[in-house]
Amino acid sequence: MSRPVQTIGICGAGQMGAAAAVSFRRAGYPVLLWERDSERHAVIRRTLADLDAWLDRHVGTPKGSPGSIEVMDEPGAIDRRAEVIMDAIVEVMEQKIEMFRRLATARSRGAVFLSTTSGLSITELGSGSGIGRQLIGTHFWNPPHLMPLVEVVRGAESDPEIFDRVCALVESIGKIPVRVEKDVPGFIGNRLLHAMWREAIHLVERGIASPEDIDLVARLTFSLRMPAVGPLENMDLVGLGLIENIHQYLPADLCNEPGPRPLLSQMTRDGTTFHDWRDRDMAKLIERRDRQIVHQLEFLKELDAT
Numbered sequence: 083m084s085r086p087v088q089t090i091g092i093c094g095a096g097q098m099g100a101a102a103a104v105s106f107r108r109a110g111y112p113v114l115l116w117e118r119d120s121e122r123h124a125v126i127r128r129t130l131a132d133l134d135a136w137l138d139r140h141v142g143t144p145k146g147s148p149g150s151i152e153v154m155d156e157p158g159a160i161d162r163r164a165e166v167i168m169d170a171i172v173e174v175m176e177q178k179i180e181m182f183r184r185l186a187t188a189r190s191r192g193a194v195f196l197s198t199t200s201g202l203s204i205t206e207l208g209s210g211s212g213i214g215r216q217l218i219g220t221h222f223w224n225p226p227h228l229m230p231l232v233e234v235v236r237g238a239e240s241d242p243e244i245f246d247r248v249c250a251l252v253e254s255i256g257k258i259p260v261r262v263e264k265d266v267p268g269f270i271g272n273r274l275l276h277a278m279w280r281e282a283i284h285l286v287e288r289g290i291a292s293p294e295d296i297d298l299v300a301r302l303t304f305s306l307r308m309p310a311v312g313p314l315e316n317m318d319l320v321g322l323g324l325i326e327n328i329h330q331y332l333p334a335d336l337c338n339e340p341g342p343r344p345l346l347s348q349m350t351r352d353g354t355t356f357h358d359w360r361d362r363d364m365a366k367l368i369e370r371r372d373r374q375i376v377h378q379l380e381f382l383k384e385l386d387a388t
């Protein structure tokens with residue numbers, strides 16, 4: 083699976099599916115992209131072209147032979163032809179199971195199945211759809227065309243040889259595969275991220291600081307170190323004795339309640355947000371985020387430190 087010879091099928095051409103398709107195409111793979119909502123096909127083609135143009139401008143044009151992307155409104159060609167099939171549909175277990183069950187021909191051909199789920203159990207998804215041996219989690223991060231790393235998740239029934247092949251596939255599109263050897267909710271990244279997000283909401287709930295200031299502290303303190311220094315490296319640098327002292331009192335005051343914070347549920351019901359977006363531009367923020375990622379990746383490439 084190390085060279086772009088096989089066909090990749092992607093189910094769902096939303097945010098993740100479209101950008102993953104671009105990543106595979108730019109690495110030379112032929113991609114079959116299924117979007118059931120045919121009214122969205124024109125928009126999807128425009129999104130694919132925009133993503134490509136953005137990457138050409140900010141990252142450079144790919145060197146190898148170009149792949150291709152065929153957008154389709156039925157999964158039949160994927161079922162018949164794709165050797166690797168990726169789920170990028172809605173984050174609902176029953177719908178993912180139903181989608182995989184439709185791909186009976188691919189299952190009997192021995193195709194490899196991937197899921198971009200953010201945290202649903204790969205084991206449950208595999209056993210529910212009868213493809214446990216052939217299914218591997220590939221948790222791409224958003225924006226998937228830029229983020230350099232994919233968490234590759236082994237379900238309880240996943241074939242170890244297929245797990246290795248999927249890690250090689252991820253490498254072949256220029257991304258770093260991280261092997262998640264046990265299927266736990268949220269894998270690695272979302273466990274870390276949501277621990278922080280829960281605490282950020284809790285700080286707002288307690289009136290400790292404004293959302294603006296909480297975001298500033300996160301952006302302009304520990305986040306500045308993070309691309310170069312991971313949390314466990316950072317603890318080694320600080321000294322574990324100090325961390326142990328802090329953990330005598332701090333964790334007891336952190337939020338550890340299960341379930342969504344009441345403020346989050348309230349805001350979801352009311353349709354409100356942490357920031358007032360009437361005088362702020364989300365598209366500009368996304369552009370700033372993406373250019374920052376490219377800048378950071380260039381820096382890490384210079385250091386060869388990724």
Ligand SMILES: NC(=O)c1ccc[n+]([C@@H]2O[C@H](COP(=O)([O-])OP(=O)(O)OC[C@H]3O[C@@H](n4cnc5c(N)ncnc54)[C@H](O)[C@@H]3O)[C@@H](O)[C@H]2O)c1
Pocket residue numbers: 093094095096097098099117118119169170171172173174177178181198199200201221222223224
């Ligand atoms: N958006 C993120 O930041 C992010 C990050 C990592 C992982 N993911 C995961 O990737 C997957 C896709 O997320 P997204 O943000 O791209 O979603 P999205 O809503 O942008 O796109 C989902 C696409 O799948 C199609 N679809 C939905 N239900 C379907 C069904 N039952 N059968 C066939 N097609 C269906 C929709 O038409 C849509 O085009 C989810 O599992 C999500 O958890 C998302």
